[in-house]
Structure formats: C-alpha cells, structure tokens
Amino acid sequence: MLPPTDADVLVDVRGLHVRFGEIEAVAGVDLTGHAGQSTALLGRNGAGKSTTMRVLAGVVPPSAGTVVVDGHDVAHHPLRVKQSVGYCPDVGGLVPRATPWEHLQLSARLRRLPAWEDRARDLLERFELGDVAHRVTAGFSHGMGRRLSVVLAALHDPAVLLLDEPFDGVDPIGVEATLAVISDARARGACVLVSTHLRELAVEACSTVSVLRGGSRVATLAASEMLGEDGARAYRGLLD
Amino acid sequence: MPTAASSTDGPVAAARRAVVDVVHLVRFRAAHGRRRLLAGAGATVLALTTAVAVVPAFLPGAGGVDGRARELLIVLPTALAGFVLLAVVSAAASGGGRELLARDPAAVFPVSPTTDHLGALLLAPLNIAWLLQAWLLLGVTAYGVGAGALAPAQVVVLLWLAAGTAFAQVLAWSLEGVRRLPHGMAAVRVLNLVVLGVALWLQVSDRLTDVLDAVPTRGVVVSLAFGVTPRWAVTTAALLVVVVVLVALGAVPAHLAARRTPRDELKVESGRYPARSMPRSPLGAMVRTDRASVWRAVPMRRGVIVLALGPALVALLGDLQWDTMTILPGLVASGGALLYGVNAWCLDSRGTLWRESLPVPPGTVFDARAYVLAEFLLSASVLTVVVAGLRAGVPSAAELSALCSTLVVVTVQVVGASMRWSSARPYAVDLRSSRATPAPPAMMVAYSSRLALSTTLTGVLFSLLTRAPSPWVSLSLAVAMVAWSTARLLRAREAWVDPVERARVVTTVAVS
Numbered sequence: 001m002l003p004p005t006d007a008d009v010l011v012d013v014r015g016l017h018v019r020f021g022e023i024e025a026v027a028g029v030d031l032t033g034h035a036g037q038s039t040a041l042l043g044r045n046g047a048g049k050s051t052t053m054r055v056l057a058g059v060v061p062p063s064a065g066t067v068v069v070d071g072h073d074v075a076h077h078p079l080r081v082k083q084s085v086g087y088c089p090d091v092g093g094l095v096p097r098a099t100p101w102e103h104l105q106l107s108a109r110l111r112r113l114p115a116w117e118d119r120a121r122d123l124l125e126r127f128e129l130g131d132v133a134h135r136v137t138a139g140f141s142h143g144m145g146r147r148l149s150v151v152l153a154a155l156h157d158p159a160v161l162l163l164d165e166p167f168d169g170v171d172p173i174g175v176e177a178t179l180a181v182i183s184d185a186r187a188r189g190a191c192v193l194v195s196t197h198l199r200e201l202a203v204e205a206c207s208t209v210s211v212l213r214g215g216s217r218v219a220t221l222a223a224s225e226m227l228g229e230d231g232a233r234a235y236r237g238l239l240d
Numbered sequence: 241m242p243t244a245a246s247s248t249d250g251p252v253a254a255a256r257r258a259v260v261d262v263v264h265l266v267r268f269r270a271a272h273g274r275r276r277l278l279a280g281a282g283a284t285v286l287a288l289t290t291a292v293a294v295v296p297a298f299l300p301g302a303g304g305v306d307g308r309a310r311e312l313l314i315v316l317p318t319a320l321a322g323f324v325l326l327a328v329v330s331a332a333a334s335g336g337g338r339e340l341l342a343r344d345p346a347a348v349f350p351v352s353p354t355t356d357h358l359g360a361l362l363l364a365p366l367n368i369a370w371l372l373q374a375w376l377l378l379g380v381t382a383y384g385v386g387a388g389a390l391a392p393a394q395v396v397v398l399l400w401l402a403a404g405t406a407f408a409q410v411l412a413w414s415l416e417g418v419r420r421l422p423h424g425m426a427a428v429r430v431l432n433l434v435v436l437g438v439a440l441w442l443q444v445s446d447r448l449t450d451v452l453d454a455v456p457t458r459g460v461v462v463s464l465a466f467g468v469t470p471r472w473a474v475t476t477a478a479l480l481v482v483v484v485v486l487v488a489l490g491a492v493p494a495h496l497a498a499r500r501t502p503r504d505e506l507k508v509e510s511g512r513y514p515a516r517s518m519p520r521s522p523l524g525a526m527v528r529t530d531r532a533s534v535w536r537a538v539p540m541r542r543g544v545i546v547l548a549l550g551p552a553l554v555a556l557l558g559d560l561q562w563d564t565m566t567i568l569p570g571l572v573a574s575g576g577a578l579l580y581g582v583n584a585w586c587l588d589s590r591g592t593l594w595r596e597s598l599p600v601p602p603g604t605v606f607d608a609r610a611y612v613l614a615e616f617l618l619s620a621s622v623l624t625v626v627v628a629g630l631r632a633g634v635p636s637a638a639e640l641s642a643l644c645s646t647l648v649v650v651t652v653q654v655v656g657a658s659m660r661w662s663s664a665r666p667y668a669v670d671l672r673s674s675r676a677t678p679a680p681p682a683m684m685v686a687y688s689s690r691l692a693l694s695t696t697l698t699g700v701l702f703s704l705l706t707r708a709p710s711p712w713v714s715l716s717l718a719v720a721m722v723a724w725s726t727a728r729l730l731r732a733r734e735a736w737v738d739p740v741e742r743a744r745v746v747t748t749v750a751v752s
Contacts, residue, residue, distance in 0.1 A: 020747075054593070058596075058597060059593055059743065059746060060743040060746075061739040079599050079600075080599075082597055087593075089597070089750070091590050091751055092589065092590020092591060092593070093590065093594040094594065095529060095588045095589070095595065096670070098532055098533065098591070099513050101515050102528075103594075105515070105518065105519075106529055106598070109518060109519055109525040110522050110599055111598075111599060134512045134513050134514060134515065135510065135512060135513075136508065136511070136513065137591075138508070138509045138672055
C-alpha cells in the first residue's frame with residue numbers, strides 16, 4: 001500500500017477548540033485523516049473524542065480552529081460536510097418513535113440517494129435487523145440501537161465515516177458486521193474515524209491511533225504499537 | 241450493613257420510608273432546577289393563593305345574607321363537585337399523575353409505588369387547571385361567607401381540595417391498573433363512553449340540574465357557612481379522616497398498576513408500521529417523521545383526545561353559545577402545547593444528534609416542527625369547536641368570522657411561544673410514558689399560566705367581536721395579530737438557524 005499523500009486528505013483538523021460556556025471540551029486538537037485509512041480516537045471520558053466527532057459531523061460548530069472535511073470547511077459549508085459524512089453518534093442516535101426503515105428512508109430522501117432500498121435491506125440483514133425493520137426503535141435494546149446507528153452511518157457510502165462508540169454493548173455478530181463496514185469503507189477509499197474505549201477492537205479496526213487527553217491530542221501511533229500487553233502499557237502511559 | 245428495603249418491613253415502616261423517599265426525591269429535583277426561579281414561583285403561588293382566599297371576604301357585599309354572596313354559596317356545591325371531576329380527568333389522563341422522577345432514571349433507585357403515588361399527589365397542584373379551580377373555590381368561599389366565618393370556611397375548602405385530589409389519585413391508579421389488564425384498554429374506553437352517554441342523557445332529559453342539586457357537597461357548604469359550629473367540627477374531622485384514608489388507599493392501586501406492563505406503550509413499541517412511499521420533498525420527509533413522533537406517543541394521543549373532547553362536552557352540556565365559544569380554542573391550544581410543544585425539540589430525544597447530522601437546511605427542520613405543532617393544535621381545537629357547536633344552531637357571519645379568527649390567531653400565538661421556549665429552555669425528556677411532561681413541574685406551571693393568560697385574552701377579545709356589525713372587523717384584527725405572532729415565530733426561527741444556538745439545544749435534548 002502506498003503511503004498517504006496530501007491529495008488524499010479527507011479530514012484536516014487544525015487547532016480545534018470547542019467551548020460550552022466556561023467549559024473547554026476540546027482544547028487545540030490537530031488531526032488528519034486520509035482516504036482509505038482508518039483512525040481510532042482513544043482517550044479517557046471527557047477527553048474530547050465525542051465533541052471532536054460532533055464537529056466533524058457538522059453538528060457542533062468549532063469555537064476556534066479550522067476543520068475541513070472532504071474539502072469543505074465545516075464552519076462555512078456545514079450542509080456539504082453533512083452530505084459527505086456518515087455519523088454514528090455516541091448516545092442513542094435514533095428517533096424513538098420512528099422505525100429503522102423510516103430512518104433509512106429519511107436519510108435517503110435528504111441525500112437524494114437513487115435505488116437505495118437494496119443496499120438498505122442488505123445492511124439491515126448483515127446487522128441482523130431485518131426482522132425489526134418496521135418496529136419503532138423505542139423498544140430496541142442498547143446493542144440493537146448501536147447496530148442501527150452504524151447502518152445509518154454507512155447507508156450512503158460516505159466519503160468520511162464517523163463511528164462514535166460503535167462497539168458499545170454490541171454482540172459479536174454486530175462487532176463483526178461493524179468491522180466489515182469499516183473494512184469496506186477503507187477499501188472504497190473512504191476515511192474512517194472510530195472513537196472507542198475498546199483498545200483491542202480499535203487496533204483491529206484501524207491503521208492508526210490518536211490518543212486525546214484533556215481536550216488535546218497527545219500522540220498518534222501506528223495501531224500495531226497498541227497491540228497486546230506492551231500496547232496496553234503504552235496506552236496507560238499516555239492517559240496519565 | 242444491608243441498606244435495601246426488607247420484605248419483612250411492616251406497612252407502617254414502608255409508609256414512613258416512602259414519605260422520607262419523597263422528601264429525598266423533591267430535594268433531588270429541586271437541586272436540578274434554578275433555586276431562585278423555583279423560590280420565586282413558589283412565593284408567587286403562595287401569595288396569590290393567600291390573596292384569593294382572604295381579599296374577597298373584605299369586599300363590599302361579602303358574606304351578605306342575600307344578593308351575590310348568597311348566589312355564590314348556592315353554586316358552591318356544584319363547584320366543589322366540579323373540582324373533583326376535573327382532578328379525576330387530569331389524573332386519569334396522565335396515567336396516575338405526574339412523575340416526581342422520570343421512569344428511566346428512577347429505575348436504578350429503589351423507588352416504591354407508594355413513593356411514586358405520594359410524589360404524584362404532591363405534583364397534582366402544580367397544574368394551572370388545578371390552581372385556577374382551587375383559587376376559584378377559595379375566592380367564592382371567601383366572598384360567600386365574609387370575614388366573620390372566613391378562617392373555618394377556608395379550612396374546610398382546603399381539606400376538600402386535598403380530599404378531592406387524593407380521591408382522583410385513587411381512581412386514576414385504579415383505572416391505570418384496569419388499563420394494564422388484558423382487554424383493559426377496551427374496558428376503560430367502554431367505561432368512558434358509558435359515563436359520556438349518561439351525562440348526555442341527563443342533559444337531553446333535563447335531569448342534569450336535578451342531579452347537580454343533589455350532589456352531597458351541599459352538606460359541606462352548609463357546614464362551612466356559619467363559622468365554628470358542631471357541624472363544622474364534624475365535617476372538618478371527617479374530611480381529615482377521608483384525606484388520610486384516601487392518601488393511604490391510593491398506594492394499593494398504585495402497587496397493583498406498577499406490577500403490570502403499560503399495554504398502550506407496549507402496543508406502540510411492538511407494533512409494526514409498514515413502509516410508505518418516498519416523501520416528495522425534504523420538508524415532507526421531516527414533517528412525516530415529526531408526525532410519527534407526535535401521534536405514536538401515548539401521552540400526546542391520550543392528552544389530545546381529553547383536551548379536544550373534554551371542553552367540547554362541557555360546552556355541549558352547558559349549552560354554550562357561539563359568542564362565548566371563542567374561549568375554547570385558546571384553552572385547547574394551550575393544553576396541546578403543554579403536551580410537548582413547549583419543549584418541541586425533545587421529540588427526537590436522543591435521535592436529535594443523528595437528525596442534526598442530516599444534510600438539510602436548519603430552517604426546513606424548524607418549519608417542519610412548527611408546522612406539525614400547528615397541525616396538532618389546530619386539529620384538536622377544530623374538533624372541540626365542531627362538537628361544542630352541535631347544539632348551538634347556525635352561527636351568524638360575525639360569530640363564524642370571530643371563531644375562525646380565534647382558531648388561527650391562538651394557534652399562531654401558541655406555536656410562536658412554544659418554539660421560542662423550546663429553543664430558550666430545552667430539556668432532555670423521553671415522552672414515552674403517559675405520565676411524562678416536556679418540562680419540570682414548576683416550568684409547566686409558568687408556561688401554562690402564560691399561555692392561558694394570552695389565549696384567554698384573545699378569546700375574550702374575539703368574543704366581544706361576535707357582536708360587531710361586520711365579519712370583516714374580526715378578520716382585520718386577526719390579520720394584525722397573526723402578523724405580530726408570525727414575526728415573533730420568525731425570530732425564533734432565526735435563533736434556531738444560528739449554529740451555536742442550535743448546537744446548545746441539540747446537545748441538551750440529546751445528551752443531558
């Protein structure tokens with residue numbers, strides 16, 4: 001595989017700050033994501049991972065810094081960014097009284113996807129959600145909700161796939177399906193960012209790992225450096 | 241040392257623990273609210289209650305043996321019975337009363353059904369309809385008995401308010417228990433129809449006045465009208481016993497209901513909703529999703545039926561005429577907004593983050609939400625007016641114009657206020673349970689007071705215009721009022737379109 005070039009950059013974050021009143025959730029994150037590459041965001045609770053993901057998804061505007069996604073500045077062209085991104089939020093992420101099919105239909109309508117139904121059915125089957133496609137999501141278990149959130153993020157084959165805690169409470173079949181979605185996205189040249197607390201799965205899913213602490217990035221390593229006991233020690237050292 | 245509740249605890253110990261738990265939960269809720277705001281609201285309600293309970297007794301004519309004071313004492317028994325009826329409808333519609341702590345967060349705490357019941361009782365007065373009725377009773381009593389017998393009379397009225405609320409709670413829990421049985425929902429619907437049928441039959445056969453005259457509340461009024469007498473002492477003691485017994489008794493159906501699954505929620509969550517054709521436009525897609533969120537929610541469906549039909553039936557039974565019917569749309573629209581509109585962005589709950597990540601202009605999202613709210617309010621108000629007008633004959637052109645104007649004006653007024661408040665004070669709320677409210681109890685009182693005031697004034701204004709020489713008078717005023725409310729709605733839209741403001745709302749309703 002050829003090393004990534006500047007032309008492959010799909011996510012470019014420079015000096016990102018996000019403030020909520022007096023609280024600074026993100027304090028100067030720099031991050032680069034390339035086409036065909038997957039990056040894991042690791043860090044303790046409150047490190048700024050989910051807020052960074054929300055900025056990349058165009059949900060939360062940056063307080064300072066520049067964030068460019070698929071060539072579009074999120075501060076100036078949030079709609080274009082949303083068109084390019086598939087986002088699985090860290091919490092819930094589902095409208096409680098809508099069915100999975102209605103979620104997919106809404107996404108397809110707003111993204112003007114042609115002939116999306118076969119792709120939607122395929123994804124629902126792969127994540128074992130075909131039987132509940134027409135039931136409202138309020139009755140779903142946490143794991144079912146996570147799996148559907150990944151399906152929604154992947155439906156339109158986005159240029160940038162943002163998965164925030166996609167493995168949380170998910171059964172092994174769901175984990176495998178999520179890993180397959182990440183692998184497929186990389187294969188077609190998408191940039192994937194995965195935020196998770198599960199280091200082993202992060203290593204399995206991603207080629208590089210960025211560790212955030214206190215709202216800033218403290219290290220970016222090859223995923224292989226986070227493997228096994230040595231990787232665990234290295235990660236522990238970066239958290240303190 | 242184990243701290244969990246023991247199954248060997250007696251009922252007295254369990255009751256004591258439930259009361260202590262209520263205190264803990266109230267403190268927990270109060271800690272989440274803004275203390276100064278809560279203290280201010282509490283002081284205002286207390287001051288108003290004291291004022292309406294005392295001031296009328298010192299007005300000219302108060303306590304007179306004939307004239308208006310006597311007339312008011314004559315209608316007081318009906319008003320006392322009406323209070324109980326309203327309390328029953330309110331508690332039954334909300335599935336046993338409001339929750340001191342929402343069901344999902346409460347699940348991790350050992351909150352007993354008795355605590356839940358006591359909490360619902362405590363929250364029952366935090367409702368503008370309850371407060372208005374209570375103030376009406378206190379004010380009428382003060383004017384009717386005058387300064388001489390004021391204190392003992394108001395003691396009886398306050399005990400009546402407590403007894404009526406506790407009775408309503410017992411009945412509401414019992415109905416909720418029945419509703420959760422197999423075929424229970426159908427049984428409750430049949431019961432509602434029977435009650436409705438009997439009320440209509442009484443009215444049609446001219447027996448309603450006789451029945452109202454025979455309500456046992458006459459004895460209560462007689463006992464409170466003459467100061468401290470043996471009869472007053474007996475009534476006070478009896479009411480005190482009734483309050484204690486009803487409060488304790490309410491725990492029984494509360495426990496029975498808590499053991500069963502809420503079938504209406506289960507029906508919504510396990511039901512299948514077949515796929516529909518692709519919406520024609522992004523706005524259509526957003527509207528369809530919002531409509532599903534509204535009409536598939538148990539509290540909204542149940543609430544809107546009660547709101548639309550309750551006032552309509554009262555108007556029908558009371559033979560309300562077209563010139564006073566302009567009060568109804570405001571009442572219904574205000575109530576409808578309190579079901580979810582005052583915190584409209586909570587409809588998507590935790591799905592708000594995902595919806596916000598969709599590529600659609602924020603203005604379209606706002607338009608869809610406001611449109612669906614307007615549609616919800618207007619459909620309820622129109623149903624109310626149509627049912628209420630069944631016996632009112634054919635309206636004149638001026639009456640029809642005033643009524644249609646009121647419908648449109650109050651809808652735009654209420655939608656504008658709701659969308660403003662939804663952005664200014666968002667709350668993370670799951671409207672899954674029939675007992676859920678879109679905002680904390682104190683805020684609900686504040687919202688309902690403001691909505692009731694503005695829409696009632698509008699209704700009264702258009703009521704006066706039913707006598708206008710031309711229907712164009714109402715329509716001209718309506719155009720001006722709609723323009724004013726639309727301008728305020730557009731300002732709320734501008735605030736929503738701002739990305740920083742929107743992010744604050746989205747992260748609050750989705751994450752908190």
